Amino acid sequence: MPLNHLIRDGDNPDITEERQKATFSTEELAIEIYGEPLAQRRREISAEVLKRPELLDDCPHVFLDRTTKVENSMKKTVAVMEKGSEICDFTSREELGHLVCEVFGDDGFPLSIHFVMFLPAIQGQADDEQAEQWIPRAMRLEFIGTYAQTELGHGTNLRALETTATYDKRTQEFILHTPTVSAYKWWPGNLGKTANYVIANAQLYIDGKSHGPHNFLVQIRDENTHQPMPGITVGDIGPKFGLNTNDNGFLRFDHVRIPRRNMLMRHSKVSADGVYSPPVHPKLSYGAMIFVRATMIRMLAHVVLKAATIAIRYSCVRRQGEIKTGNGEVKILEYQTQQHRLFTALARGFAYRLVGDEVKNLYEKIAEEVKHGNVEQLADLHALLSGMKSIVSYDSGKAIEQCRMACGGHGYSHASGIPEMYAVEIAGCTYEGENMVMLQQQARYLVKGIHRLAHGEELSTMLQYLANTSNNKFRIGESGVDLENALILALEYIARSTIERVTARLDSLQNKGLSAENAWNENAVELTRASRTHTRLWIARCFRDRVHRIENHAIRSALTDILELFLTYEVVDMSQYLYQGGYANSDQVAQVKDAMYKLLEKIRPNAVSYVDAYEVSDTELRSVLGRRDGNVYDNLLKWAKSNPLNRTEVLPAVEKHLMPMMLAAKSKL
Numbered sequence: 001m002p003l004n005h006l007i008r009d010g011d012n013p014d015i016t017e018e019r020q021k022a023t024f025s026t027e028e029l030a031i032e033i034y035g036e037p038l039a040q041r042r043r044e045i046s047a048e049v050l051k052r053p054e055l056l057d058d059c060p061h062v063f064l065d066r067t068t069k070v071e072n073s074m075k076k077t078v079a080v081m082e083k084g085s086e087i088c089d090f091t092s093r094e095e096l097g098h099l100v101c102e103v104f105g106d107d108g109f110p111l112s113i114h115f116v117m118f119l120p121a122i123q124g125q126a127d128d129e130q131a132e133q134w135i136p137r138a139m140r141l142e143f144i145g146t147y148a149q150t151e152l153g154h155g156t157n158l159r160a161l162e163t164t165a166t167y168d169k170r171t172q173e174f175i176l177h178t179p180t181v182s183a184y185k186w187w188p189g190n191l192g193k194t195a196n197y198v199i200a201n202a203q204l205y206i207d208g209k210s211h212g213p214h215n216f217l218v219q220i221r222d223e224n225t226h227q228p229m230p231g232i233t234v235g236d237i238g239p240k241f242g243l244n245t246n247d248n249g250f251l252r253f254d255h256v257r258i259p260r261r262n263m264l265m266r267h268s269k270v271s272a273d274g275v276y277s278p279p280v281h282p283k284l285s286y287g288a289m290i291f292v293r294a295t296m297i298r299m300l301a302h303v304v305l306k307a308a309t310i311a312i313r314y315s316c317v318r319r320q321g322e323i324k325t326g327n328g329e330v331k332i333l334e335y336q337t338q339q340h341r342l343f344t345a346l347a348r349g350f351a352y353r354l355v356g357d358e359v360k361n362l363y364e365k366i367a368e369e370v371k372h373g374n375v376e377q378l379a380d381l382h383a384l385l386s387g388m389k390s391i392v393s394y395d396s397g398k399a400i401e402q403c404r405m406a407c408g409g410h411g412y413s414h415a416s417g418i419p420e421m422y423a424v425e426i427a428g429c430t431y432e433g434e435n436m437v438m439l440q441q442q443a444r445y446l447v448k449g450i451h452r453l454a455h456g457e458e459l460s461t462m463l464q465y466l467a468n469t470s471n472n473k474f475r476i477g478e479s480g481v482d483l484e485n486a487l488i489l490a491l492e493y494i495a496r497s498t499i500e501r502v503t504a505r506l507d508s509l510q511n512k513g514l515s516a517e518n519a520w521n522e523n524a525v526e527l528t529r530a531s532r533t534h535t536r537l538w539i540a541r542c543f544r545d546r547v548h549r550i551e552n553h554a555i556r557s558a559l560t561d562i563l564e565l566f567l568t569y570e571v572v573d574m575s576q577y578l579y580q581g582g583y584a585n586s587d588q589v590a591q592v593k594d595a596m597y598k599l600l601e602k603i604r605p606n607a608v609s610y611v612d613a614y615e616v617s618d619t620e621l622r623s624v625l626g627r628r629d630g631n632v633y634d635n636l637l638k639w640a641k642s643n644p645l646n647r648t649e650v651l652p653a654v655e656k657h658l659m660p661m662m663l664a665a666k667s668k669l
């Protein structure tokens with residue numbers, strides 16, 4: 001039995017040859033990633049989808065205009081909801097998530113914000129009575145909701161949101177109002193044309209006093225006619241860089257009245273006579289954002305691994321140039337530069353995917369505590385997620401872009417599938433908190449850590465390395481210190497020294513009389529760097545621990561190669577920090593580079609098997625270059641021929657405009 005389970009007759013022999021070289025079982029690696037029985041269930045779901053034309057696209061969706069894209073996705077939503085339970089277990093987030101990926105791809109799903117924000121906001125912030133009233137209806141899709149927080153004028157600075165919710169004691173209602181143009185809600189996903197309810201974030205006013213932003217359930221469209229409710233103006237904000245199947249929307253409230261009990265009241269409350277009870281933690285109304293920040297890590301990693309699948313498979317069927325003159329053209333994956341850009345993307349994809357599981361588990365544990373009023377670990381979680389969403393969104397974007405460029409000209413075509421993936425993924429740098437802002441949220445926590453240490457106070461587990469001041473010399477190559485340990489210690493040094501340095505600068509500027517705010521802004525770039533180095537260390541440690549826990553020897557060994565490549569790449573990428581304080585010299589950094597180049601060679605024979613083991617079906621991949629069978633050229637030609645521009649030999653627009661011009665030019669001769 002071959003170790004790679006995707007070997008099939010009729011495939012491009014160049015890709016079959018790759019699969020025959022596998023040194024680990026791709027099925028076993030799939031089980032390590034997804035667990036059993038999910039690995040098997042994913043395959044069964046993919047196979048079922050292929051049998052149901054109503055779930056498949058009639059033509060590549062990149063050929064369609066926005067209106068048709070949106071219509072198709074709505075039509076498929078109904079098909080999924082009607083027949084989906086025959087295909088997958090709707091109560092399993094993982095199974096349903098896989099079905100959605102197969103059927104809708106990345107560009108937009110009409111229920112995405114309903115499931116990733118609207119429902120989680122209710123689950124986390126509604127009291128028991130409200131949850132009982134709203135959740136079953138929302139789960140049955142009697143209505144579709146979204147999360148309306150961002151406004152035209154403010155997305156980052158939530159304290160400055162302008163939408164108001166004023167309590168009217170007389171009628172026991174809140175009046176939702178949009179006082180200015182800049183107060184229009186702007187951006188919420190699926191708001192434009194799909195949703196009929198929103199969780200609206202608005203400044204709560206009682207008796208003229210502001211209590212800050214709170215969340216309210218507001219009906220914006222009639223449940224029977226879908227017409228906007230009285231006082232509501234709503235629509236789509238127009239085409240975007242990506243996610244064009246999603247109807248991100250705008251929304252205005254004109255003195256819209258809702259019952260008092262439509263304020264989400266698990267944490268903050270307003271009594272019938274207008275008495276406000278604050279939450280146990282002031283940021284509990286930000287809970288839905290915390291949920292998405294925790295969930296998005298795995299989803300972003302998924303996009304990187306899809307791009308890596310495409311580029312690695314394609315690089316094994318694409319031949320261009322010779323390494324040794326006269327020996328014939330080689331697969332482009334033989335070039336070291338190609339391996340470097342693709343295998344490091346692969347390593348980041350695996351690291352973020354597996355660390356994403358850990359983040360999700362940690363989130364679930366802390367969220368449960370918060371639900372019962374214990375907010376002790378909320379600051380740790382907020383800091384971690386602020387850093388994670390920033391690093392993973394940005395570095396994933398860079399990895400995907402490298403995958404695209406590694407496919408040469410064909411990577412620039414939508415036939416590769418990668419441009420759309422990039423456009424969707426890179427939005428993660430902006431949504432759920434713009435990265436520079438979120439990195440600074442985490443930096444506050446790190447600076448506090450250094451101050452706590454100086455005062456002899458206890459540090460959270462995440463920050464304990466800050467106390468390890470004896471780690472001041474790079475130990476690569478020393479006897480008794482293996483490569484992994486030396487690299488993790490180097491990353492600890494990088495993070496600790498960067499955080500210490502910027503904290504010292506902040507303290508010194510403040511000691512000289514500069515205000516805390518100005519000192520902060522003068523050091524903001526360095527603060528974001530400190531935050532990045534800390535998060536990259538956390539990811540590295542968490543990835544290492546995850547790989548060490550693997551019991552299957554062959555799989556642990558396969559993922560150890562990926563882990564070591566990840567660690568060497570991270571250290572080389574941040575090596576400038578190693579010279580600070582004389583931690584390392586250039587020979588030691590050269591040793592790390594050599595180790596990295598050797599790992600590229602070691603990974604090369606298994607490259608296709610790693611991505612095969614991640615098991616993204618052709619239906620989900622939507623890529624001519626990344627096809628499992630490697631038959632790229634015939635299918636590129638078919639793809640181009642199916643392009644609507646080629647439906648007629650002579651385009652009516654040519655007949656109408658260019659031909660008369662050319663004929664007139666000729667007649668002037």
Ligand SMILES: CC/C=C\C/C=C\C/C=C\C/C=C\CC/C=C/C(=O)SCCNC(=O)CCNC(=O)[C@H](O)C(C)(C)COP(=O)(O)OP(=O)(O)OC[C@H]1O[C@@H](n2cnc3c(N)ncnc32)[C@H](O)[C@@H]1OP(=O)(O)O
Binds near residue numbers: 149437
């Ligand atoms: C999921 C999709 C993934 C993958 C891709 C695949 C497909 C994509 C398909 C579709 C896209 C899907 C989903 C996208 C949906 C997007 C939704 C949104 O974007 S919703 C809107 C999100 N908006 C934001 O994130 C706004 C960012 N701003 C903020 O969070 C706050 O304003 C900010 C934290 C910056 C400041 O808040 P402020 O109230 O002013 O607090 P301050 O800075 O003064 O801090 C005080 C104190 O509070 C602490 N704190 C802040 N936030 C939190 C929190 N959430 N929890 C706990 N604590 C918090 C802060 O650290 C500080 O503490 P200290 O005083 O320093 O101790």
Ligand SMILES: Cc1cc2nc3c(=O)[nH]c(=O)nc-3n(C[C@H](O)[C@H](O)[C@H](O)COP(=O)(O)OP(=O)(O)OC[C@H]3O[C@@H](n4cnc5c(N)ncnc54)[C@H](O)[C@@H]3O)c2cc1C
Binds near residue numbers: 154188243430431
């Ligand atoms: C695809 C997509 C989907 C979205 N979906 C939703 C949704 O479903 N619901 C919803 O409510 N919102 C949604 N949003 C909105 C999103 O959350 C905001 O765009 C995001 O939080 C950034 O806010 P902003 O647009 O106001 O950017 P701005 O804050 O205006 O950022 C512009 C620049 O200013 C900088 N900046 C701002 N403040 C600071 C600061 N304090 N310090 C340093 N620099 C600063 C930023 O770093 C950035 O460089 C979505 C956005 C996108 C792109």
